[in-house]
Structure formats: C-alpha cells, structure tokens
Amino acid sequence: MMGDLPVPRSVAIIMDGNGRWARSRGLERIFGHERGIQAVRETVEECARLGVTSLTLYAFSEENWSRPQREIDLLMRLLERFLVEERKTLMDNGVKLLHVGRRERLGPSVLARLDETIALTAANQRMRLGLAISYGGRAEIVDATRRIAEAVRDGRLAPERIDESVIRAHLYRPELEDPDLLIRTAGELRVSNFLLWQISYAELHVESVCWPDFRKEHLHAAFRAFGGRVRKFGAVVP
Numbered sequence: 059m060m061g062d063l064p065v066p067r068s069v070a071i072i073m074d075g076n077g078r079w080a081r082s083r084g085l086e087r088i089f090g091h092e093r094g095i096q097a098v099r100e101t102v103e104e105c106a107r108l109g110v111t112s113l114t115l116y117a118f119s120e121e122n123w124s125r126p127q128r129e130i131d132l133l134m135r136l137l138e139r140f141l142v143e144e145r146k147t148l149m150d151n152g153v154k155l156l157h158v159g160r161r162e163r164l165g166p167s168v169l170a171r172l173d174e175t176i177a178l179t180a181a182n183q184r185m186r187l188g189l190a191i192s193y194g195g196r197a198e199i200v201d202a203t204r205r206i207a208e209a210v211r212d213g214r215l216a217p218e219r220i221d222e223s224v225i226r227a228h229l230y231r232p233e234l235e236d237p238d239l240l241i242r243t244a245g246e247l248r249v250s251n252f253l254l255w256q257i258s259y260a261e262l263h264v265e266s267v268c269w270p271d272f273r274k275e276h277l278h279a280a281f282r283a284f285g286g287r288v289r290k291f292g293a294v295v296p
C-alpha cells in the first residue's frame with residue numbers, strides 16, 4: 059500500500075497501440091513508438107516511487123521481427139536512444155536494468171548500449187526493470203529446456219530433480235519476480251506470448267487507451283482494480 063493505493067510487488071506491461079495512436083492522427087506508426095517512450099519514462103518513475111520491486115515491459119517480441127524492415131530499424135534506433143537517454147532516470151530512481159529475451163538477432167550497437175546500461179545500473183536496489191526485447195514466451199521455455207537438457211546430459215542434474223523451481227531458475231531472468239499484475243493497453247484481450255510461465259497467477263488488467271496516452275492515472279487505476287481482486291491461487295477462500 060502507498061497511502062490508500064494498493065501496490066503490487068511485480069508488474070508486467072504489454073505496451074500496445076502505438077501504431078493505432080499514430081495512424082488515428084494521420085501520422086506514421088513510428089511516431090507512436092516515439093511518443094511511447096514518454097509513457098515508459100513516466101511508468102518507470104511512478105512504479106519505482108510507489109514501491110513496485112519488479113517491472114517488466116514488452117518492448118519488442120520475437121514476432122515483431124516479421125514487421126517491415128524499416129519499422130524494425132526505427133524501433134531498434136529508438137531502443138538504443140532510450141538505453142542512453144534514460145540512464146539518468148534509471149540512476150535517479152534506483153532502477154536496475156535487465157534484458158529479457160534472446161541476444162542472437164540484436165545488432166551489435168543495441169547490444170552494446172544494452173550491456174553498458176545494465177552494467178551502469180547493476181548496483182541499483184529500488185526496482186528491477188526487465189526490458190523484453192526479442193522476447194517470446196515459448197522461445198524462453200525452449201531455451202530453458204535446452205539448458206536443462208544439457209545439465210542432465212553432462213551429469214549435473216538428475217531428471218527426478220527437475221521441478222518448478224528448476225525450470226524457473228533456467229528462465230531468462232529469474233531475479234524478476236512473477237508478475238502479480240499484467241497490464242495491457244489498447245483494449246486487446248490477449249497475452250501475446252508474454253511471460254507465459256511467469257503469469258500463471260497474475261491478475262489481468264486491460265486498459266483501453268493506447269500506450270502513448272498511458273499516464274500515471276491509468277497505472278493507479280490498474281493498481282486499484284488489482285487491490286479489489288481476491289487472489290485465490292487455486293484454493294478456496296472463505
């Protein structure tokens with residue numbers, strides 16, 4: 059709780075609707091992504107201020123690689139810019155950056171900026187920020203399975219020792235807590251291959267505004283809705 063606002067420990071957000079936001083104003087889609095950065099900054103600052111301990115943002119999915127090359131290039135350039143320009147925001151707010159996803163298809167320049175910002179913020183303690191870039195939930199489970207199979211093959215792990223905690227430990231960033239709340243903007247009722255393992259017990263909140271219009275008032279509304287839910291984790295609540 060922060061005052062009378064319930065605050066989830068761990069939050070994940072599917073930042074959808076940048077393209078629609080721009081198109082509805084007669085602009086190119088990329089302007090929507092560019093505007094989306096403001097919403098990212100405000101959300102990161104507000105989550106850190108309110109005491110969220112893990113925030114994971116879906117910035118670029120495995121599926122997004124099939125977008126037109128021009129949009130991919132522009133998104134990558136925007137990400138790169140974000141990773142440099144937001145360093146001060148991350149440091150001022152005690153935010154530790156983590157990458158969630160595959161590195162293979164990312165260009166050397168994005169990877170360099172990502173690694174520099176991760177190293178710079180490594181000692182920050184207030185909030186962990188997972189940026190999902192080149193991320194797919196099924197791909198993550200595939201990658202974890204491969205690493206578990208290698209451990210078994212090499213005699214480091216007995217198959218009967220594989221349980222949920224072993225699988226969790228092999229996901230990309232086990233230090234990010236499983237989301238208590240998953241927010242999606244732009245009204246779509248889909249999970250879109252995001253954090254499939256981790257959202258098992260997350261509460262879902264769908265906000266109708268497009269991501270560039272997402273303000274801290276919308277974040278607060280999502281937290282209030284979350285606070286009104288009864289979480290049962292499969293059990294019976296009296």
Ligand code: FPP
Pocket residue numbers: 073074075076077078079087091092094095098115116117118122136137140189244269
């Ligand atoms: C979904 O909108 C959004 C994305 C695919 C990219 C998210 C990127 C940002 C919010 C900006 C950059 C982020 C960071 C962290 C620097 P869409 O293009 O799918 O929109 P549409 O569904 O309306 O077409």
